[in-house]
Amino acid sequence: MTDLLTITGLRRDFGSLRAVDGFDLTLAEGDRHALIGCNGAGKSTVLHMVAGAVRPTGGRIAFAGTDVTRKPAHRRSRLGIARTFQTPAPLDSFTCLENLTLAARPHDATSRWRPSRRRAALAERATAQLAALNLADRADTPASALSHGQRRLLEIAMALMAGPRLLLLDEPAAGLTDADMARLLECLGSLPAELTVLLVEHHQDVVTAIADTVTVLHNGRTLTSGTPAEIAADPQVAEVYLGTAA
Numbered sequence: 001m002t003d004l005l006t007i008t009g010l011r012r013d014f015g016s017l018r019a020v021d022g023f024d025l026t027l028a029e030g031d032r033h034a035l036i037g038c039n040g041a042g043k044s045t046v047l048h049m050v051a052g053a054v055r056p057t058g059g060r061i062a063f064a065g066t067d068v069t070r071k072p073a074h075r076r077s078r079l080g081i082a083r084t085f086q087t088p089a090p091l092d093s094f095t096c097l098e099n100l101t102l103a104a105r106p107h108d109a110t111s112r113w114r115p116s117r118r119r120a121a122l123a124e125r126a127t128a129q130l131a132a133l134n135l136a137d138r139a140d141t142p143a144s145a146l147s148h149g150q151r152r153l154l155e156i157a158m159a160l161m162a163g164p165r166l167l168l169l170d171e172p173a174a175g176l177t178d179a180d181m182a183r184l185l186e187c188l189g190s191l192p193a194e195l196t197v198l199l200v201e202h203h204q205d206v207v208t209a210i211a212d213t214v215t216v217l218h219n220g221r222t223l224t225s226g227t228p229a230e231i232a233a234d235p236q237v238a239e240v241y242l243g244t245a246a
């Protein structure tokens, strides 16, 4: 497998606070990696820097052989990086189908087609994406009428409409009911094998189900990394979560 994402010495200061302090990570095509750690460890800041929403203070991010450290979010998105947010962000007054076709527009490879053919092709892809996430019966429902769990799934579907190579998921399981969690796990379990996923998540069940490898962040630095089973058995990690680590 070739490396898709290489993060080297990544740093971010907010005033005098060093939120991310020399973070390294390499992901190959198809890797499923989780970032875990206590509140304020720096997980979301790493994700924001990979997405291009927060500018690093130092370090380098390379994606598919291109240095993207200073590239704006929309350029990274065109290169194949898609993300979801801690709070789902679909457009409330638009239907699920409309949200999906809008999400695909900037990445639409059919732009030279006649408008009617183009619309039909996009709608077909969007319908297939909704079906893949068990939302087929919600195609014409406004996003505002969805449950919190369905909005999370819709947001993932929107990210997938861009045809990404790297999917960044920021706490996809936050606030979900058990039933919604089961749907989310099903959805994440059926993502294309070649799609690389970098996940920030507090729910251990989700991390164990999705991730092959895990990095534990503590005070902006990597405390340790390993398989979910290795991390679950690591006493250092337990210390961090119990608040007894330095």
Ligand SMILES: Nc1ncnc2c1ncn2[C@@H]1O[C@H](COP(=O)(O)OP(=O)(O)OP(=O)(O)O)[C@@H](O)[C@H]1O
Pocket: 014, 017, 019, 037, 038, 039, 040, 041, 042, 043, 044, 045, 046
């Ligand atoms: N825009 C910002 N301005 C100032 N400080 C920030 C900003 N964003 C994050 N921080 C600080 O940086 C540190 C890391 O925050 P971050 O959100 O990355 O942590 P996290 O590990 O994702 O936490 P959580 O699990 O609570 O989401 C925290 O101390 C946070 O308060």
